[in-house]
Amino acid sequence: MVRIGAFLVGLFFAGWLLVSFLMGAVAYVSEPPQPTVEHEFHELPKHVSFSFDGPLGGYDRQQLQRGFQVYKEVCSACHSLKFVAFRDLEALGYNEAEVKAIAKQWAIKTPSVDPATGEASTRDPMPADYFPKPFANNVAAAAANNNAIPPDLSLMTKARHHGSAYVYSLLTGYQAQPAALLKEFPDSKTPEGLHYNPYFANLNLAMAPPLTASR
Numbered sequence: 741m742v743r744i745g746a747f748l749v750g751l752f753f754a755g756w757l758l759v760s761f762l763m764g765a766v767a768y769v770s771e772p773p774q775p776t777v778e779h780e781f782h783e784l785p786k787h788v789s790f791s792f793d794g795p796l797g798g799y800d801r802q803q804l805q806r807g808f809q810v811y812k813e814v815c816s817a818c819h820s821l822k823f824v825a826f827r828d829l830e831a832l833g834y835n836e837a838e839v840k841a842i843a844k845q846w847a848i849k850t851p852s853v854d855p856a857t858g859e860a861s862t863r864d865p866m867p868a869d870y871f872p873k874p875f876a877n878n879v880a881a882a883a884a885n886n887n888a889i890p891p892d893l894s895l896m897t898k899a900r901h902h903g904s905a906y907v908y909s910l911l912t913g914y915q916a917q918p919a920a921l922l923k924e925f926p927d928s929k930t931p932e933g934l935h936y937n938p939y940f941a942n943l944n945l946a947m948a949p950p951l952t953a954s955r
């Protein structure tokens with residue numbers, strides 16, 4: 741008796757599964773999912789070959805240092821590098837004295853406390869310090885960036901698929917919205933204050949093209 745009962749319960753659930761599957765299939769055929777603008781216009785990163793690709797790849801010291809210079813002169817105004825310390829720059833080929841000088845002259849200062857009054861103050865960064873953040877907190881960061889918070893860049897190439905190629909594509913991928921996009925999705929015009937970039941997952945991002953607009 742118990743067996744028949746259990747069998748019937750099992751049959752009921754199996755039947756229910758079949759019915760809901762069929763209903764889903766019918767809905768898919770009668771009302772196919774609408775194409776989305778992201779689905780049609782988002783692009784995978786460009787194919788780039790880097791000197792550090794593959795097991796035998798290596799870094800080019802001049803190139804690393806130029807990259808750091810770009811961070812220093814452009815990106816650091818908005819993006820923190822909170823897991824990287826100045827002394828880590830030795831990995832890019834700077835010697836101890838150079839690292840010391842870079843830290844000392846860094847435009848953003850390290851938060852500190854005035855030893856005489858206890859008031860909040862700042863001091864020059866030292867090699868052991870992490871790169872100071874450009875904004876005091878997320879509210880200040882969002883307020884200065886059209887409500888978007890510039891993400892920390894320390895682990896950015898690990899956090900995104902195709903890391904370096906993605907960042908390269910994003911930085912070089914700003915463009916006007918394609919006419920075909922506006923024709924097919926007239927409601928998807930890039931909102932004011934955002935910038936069209938097909939390499940960004942939702943196509944419009946709050947970062948202005950950093951390497952052209954800023955100079």
Ligand code: HEC
Nearest residue numbers: 814815817818885888889890891896907944945946947950
């Ligand atoms: C004026 C401020 C500003 C500058 C300068 C700037 N960024 Fe950004 N960046 C932002 C903001 C804001 C976002 C967040 C965009 C969003 O979520 O819509 C962002 C996002 C990013 C992202 C993440 C995209 C993602 O997938 O989430 C990367 C990578 C990035 N920036 C790299 C850089 C690099 C490299 C530089 C220097 C060449 C730079 N940014 C300079 C403001 C800036």
